[in-house]
Amino acid sequence: MGRKVSFTKDEFVLRLNGLLSVFALKWQLRIPYKAIKRVYIDEFDPPMWMLKMPGTAIAPLNIFEGSFKFGNEWYFISCEHNVPLVHLEVDGFGKYKYIIFEMENPRAVMIELRKKLRELDE
Structure with a gap:
């Protein structure tokens, strides 16, 4: 899979x-x-009416990569299978409201990210 995540002290990185x-x-x-x-x-x-701006969308193959706009909200989507995906709802991160991506083990990513968010609240 062509995605990697890392957890730094202050930020989540999706590569x-x-x-x-x-x-x-x-x-x-x-x-x-x-x-x-x-x-x-x-x-x-x-x-189907989500605009790619810029990005690649091949809907019949479930491939969505890049920036998309639907209504007044921006999405960053990176997936190529119809499987459960990691969803991030963000505020104050550039133009994006949602970041949605595929990972081999989405549950592990979610658990680690939630742990980091809890540490931030403490």
Whole structure:
């Protein structure tokens, strides 16, 4: 899989490798923990009228990479399978409101991220 995550002292880092970074036109997102308002795992079915700006979307193959806009909200989506995905709801992180991505073990990522967010509150 072409995604890696890391947890620094102050931010969550999502790195896209290989073709994923080309399709998404982005190779990493560095998200401050204080900008993350919610993290959960769920499936995601992008609306057909979601605009890619810029990004790559091949809906029949469930491939979505890059920036998308739906209504007045911006999404960063990185997935190529119809599986449960990690969802981050963010506030104060550039234009994005939602960051949704596929990982081999989404539960482990969610648990570690929630742990970091709890430490921030203490």
